Structure formats: structure tokens, C-alpha cells
Amino acid sequence: MKIATWNVNSLTVRLPQVLDWLQAQQPDVLALQETKVTDDKFPQDAFEAAGYRSAFFGQRTYNGVALLSRHPLESVQRNIPGFDDAQARMIAATVGGVRVIDTYFPNGQSPDSDKFAYKLHWLDALRAWVAAELQHTPRLVLLGDFNIAPEDRDVYDPVAWAGQIHCTPQERAHFQQLLGLGLIDAFRAFEQAPKSWSWWDYRNLAFRKNQGLRIDHILVSTALRPALLACSIDKTQRKNERPSDHAPVIAEFAL
């Protein structure tokens, strides 16, 4: 079983690439972020023709998440229960007995902004809910665009980024608290090349210079860890003519 995540930065713009990628990679589940489409405009038929069911939760202009799956999507949950949120940032479903939680963490803008306070509150709510979900379904995957670079080795220039958004001690502490629930960073469960990123700024020829951050993650519960076979970032997508600024991350399981 192959489970992947990809921030597509507008599904309207990226739909042809997503369809091509599904065809090439044949993931069982693909979690999308920043779809930026309302539910009435979600391209459900195009995915169905490609062999994928979908569950989606979007809004105009910003945010928006969706799950594509070759298998039935059960117990679909949109946004964090009990957390009043005007932004579409989470969708979860159970696929083959695995709870799959697709998240688009708030960006946070800068540590002194209201958006940063919102990010921290959102993280509190997410952690509490994921803890409860783990009790209910121990086989769980939490994946998506976390907008957190967990360690200095996940940042191309850790000195320049020290204390900046994505790299603040508060955000990194939250990431560690998520791991503390009984989750493993799938990418770091295997040997990886140094300077592995999942996002590169569109500006400054950042991709060509390999100046990026690793902020897209797949966290796997301890109950599912024995089945985890591999985890990788697909950099080839960034070489498209009109790429997303994020690359897909893929985890493979013996399931």
C-alpha cells in the first residue's frame, strides 16, 4: 500500500499533473493540500475516470484539502471536531482499516503575527484530536503540509532561518509533541540523502540551487510502523513546466 501527500498549490492549475502522477505512481491514497477549489467545482469525475474515489473539503482562494483513494473512504471527518475554524485545513478518512489524516497546517506568516497565534491554537486542537483518534484507530497516518521544518537539517540555511517562521522553537516543540503521541517521521525512519527538501521557493532559482525546506511530512503510528517499507520525496515533479512549489512525499507499506 502506497500513501502519498502533495501540496499542489491550486488543483485547478495542477489537475493535469496530478492525473499524470496518479497514472505513473499508482498510489493507493493521495492526500492533497491547497486545492483552492470549492466543493462544487472539485474535479471528482476526472479522478473517478482515473480509478480514484475522492473526499474533499475546500473553499475559495485559499486552503482546501482532499483525499483520493483507490479503496473506499470511510468515516470522513472535515476539520478538527470542536475547533471552530473558518479555514478548510483537515480531512480524514479510514481506508482499509488505516486512519488517514490529511492536514494543511497554518503557515503562521511571522512569529509576532495573529496568524502565528492561530497556528499554535490550531496545533493544540489537532494534537488533542489526533490523540483521541489514536485511541480509536491505532493504525494511523498523519500527513500533509505541516509548515514546520522539524530540525536544522531540514533547512537549507539554518542560520538564516533560525527563529523564523517554520523554524521557531514553538513550532518545533509542537512537532515533537505530535511524535510524542506515538508517531514516527517516516522519512527519517530510513537513510536519506542530505539536503532533502519538499519545498523550494519559486523565487531566486531556489530549486536549481537546491535551496529548500522539508515541511511536508508523513507521520506513522507505532502500530503501523512494522509495516512501513520506505519513504521518499519525488523531486521530479518540481521539474515540470508549471510545477507546484512542493514535491510529493510517498510512503510504502506492507499492507
Add this chain to the structure above:
DNA sequence: ATGACTCCCAGTGGGAGA
């Protein structure tokens, strides 16, 4: 370097992203 790019909604510019 106060920037650079891309997307969106807009409308001949500006906000947001990360």
C-alpha cells in the same frame, strides 16, 4: 536588496504563500 515567483481575485494592483 525593501526584491526575485505563482496563484488568486481583481481589474491596469495587492495579498498571501513559505
